[in-house]
Amino acid sequence: MVSQLLSTVLTVLAGIAAALAVYWALNKLAEALPGRWESRIKPYLYIAPAVAAIGVYLVYPTVVTVVDSFKNGDGSSFVGLDNFSTLLATPAFRQTLLNSLLWIALVPAACIVVGLLIATLTDRLSGRAEKAAKTIIFMPMAISAVGSATVWRFMYATQPAGTPQTGLLNGVVTAFGHDPVPWLQQSTLHANSMLLMVMLLWGQAGFSMVLLSAAIKGVPADTLEAARLDGAGEMRIFWRIIIPQIRGALITVFVTVLITVMKIFDVIYVMTNGSFNTNVVGLEFFNQLYTNYNYGNASAIVVMLLVAIVPIMIYQIRHFRAEESA
Numbered sequence: 594m595v596s597q598l599l600s601t602v603l604t605v606l607a608g609i610a611a612a613l614a615v616y617w618a619l620n621k622l623a624e625a626l627p628g629r630w631e632s633r634i635k636p637y638l639y640i641a642p643a644v645a646a647i648g649v650y651l652v653y654p655t656v657v658t659v660v661d662s663f664k665n666g667d668g669s670s671f672v673g674l675d676n677f678s679t680l681l682a683t684p685a686f687r688q689t690l691l692n693s694l695l696w697i698a699l700v701p702a703a704c705i706v707v708g709l710l711i712a713t714l715t716d717r718l719s720g721r722a723e724k725a726a727k728t729i730i731f732m733p734m735a736i737s738a739v740g741s742a743t744v745w746r747f748m749y750a751t752q753p754a755g756t757p758q759t760g761l762l763n764g765v766v767t768a769f770g771h772d773p774v775p776w777l778q779q780s781t782l783h784a785n786s787m788l789l790m791v792m793l794l795w796g797q798a799g800f801s802m803v804l805l806s807a808a809i810k811g812v813p814a815d816t817l818e819a820a821r822l823d824g825a826g827e828m829r830i831f832w833r834i835i836i837p838q839i840r841g842a843l844i845t846v847f848v849t850v851l852i853t854v855m856k857i858f859d860v861i862y863v864m865t866n867g868s869f870n871t872n873v874v875g876l877e878f879f880n881q882l883y884t885n886y887n888y889g890n891a892s893a894i895v896v897m898l899l900v901a902i903v904p905i906m907i908y909q910i911r912h913f914r915a916e917e918s919a
Contacts, residue, residue: 615642655899661892668888676893689872695783696857696873700790700797701850705843707794708801712809713831715802727806731799738796742863745792749776749864780870789871793860797853801846808842809835841916848909855902874898 616639623635665672680686715726733741750760754772758764763773777785812835820830836843858875865871867880874894882891 612642658892658895658899661888662896664889664892666885666887666889672889676889677897680890680893685872686877688870689874689877692783692786692870692872693855693874695786696790696854697851699787700793700854701847703790703794704797704801704850705805705846707798708805708846709843711798711802712806716806716809727799727802730802733796734799736796738859739863741792741796742860745795746864749788751775751777777865777871778869783870785865785869786871789860789864792864793854793857797850801850804842804846805839808839812838841912844912845909848905848912851905852902855905856898 619638619641620635623631623638626634661668662676663671663673665675711730715723715730718726736744747759748761750758751763751773752758752760758767758773760773760776762776767773776788779785779788816834817830820834825833856875857873858879861867861871861873861876862879867873867876874897878891878894878898881887881894
């Protein structure tokens with residue numbers, strides 16, 4: 594334990610020292626330039642390491658992945674669009690796409706509803722009570738997805754009938770005299786997928802609450818007071834005044850959670866590993882790459898995901914720019 598901690602500290606210190614050395618060298622290089630060239634070139638030299646890192650760790654792998662999506666499983670020859678057509682023609686992959694669409698349709702909207710409800714209710718509490726409630730609700734955000742999924746596996750755990758139940762839900766069920774329920778095997782109407790969504794919703798509710806609570810507090814009090822003087826009820830004020838004025842925060846929460854859901858992997862991997870019809874696109878990519886060793890199919894899945902996410906990110910960037918210019 595001590596050696597691992599020491600190794601971590603030394604690695605961090607070495608990274609900081611290397612970064613300082615790089616920027617010191619770039620600064621010296623800029624100072625060596627004649628006249629006005631120093632002030633012109635120095636900003637570009639300072640951002641050069643970041644641009645280089647983006648190129649090496651983001652742009653280059655993306656280009657390689659796109660190219661590999663047109664190659665066969667071992668990457669030895671080009672096969673055109675065969676990887677895409679083969680995947681889309683497979684019933685199992687189509688079911689995986691359907692599962693992913695179910696996550697996309699339900700989780701972002703549910704996050705907004707739950708976050709908005711919690712934000713509205715906690716804002717009505719007194720100072721200390723509000724802080725305590727928001728802290729407790731936000732705490733799951735500090736836990737990794739893998740850690741959260743591990744905890745929730747115990748929530749849904751099932752032991753044979755007649756034996757002590759380690760799962761909380763089955764402990765309650767058996768306490769009322771019923772047989773334990775294999776919760777994560779209930780694929781009828783995608784019930785098990787929805788139970789997994791509950792876990793993600795538990796983790797994301799704090800994020801949604803913080804953003805929406807800040808937006809609600811930013812609504813001018815004069816506007817609300819004027820509406821109350823005009824005889825408007827609280828529900829009418831909420832839907833006609835507050836919701837339109839926090840539209841930007843609602844879009845931000847929706848898009849952020851949507852992107853998280855589209856690339857969800859770790860929750861399903863830890864809790865079901867895609868069994869019982871819970872597979873999603875992110876997990877299918879992992880299986881194609883590390884189980885089937887089919888680099889062509891894995892790359893094709895990533896390209897599909899990239900094509901789906903890029904328009905959403907473009908919309909989010911345009912939305913941020915519109916808000917900044919307003």
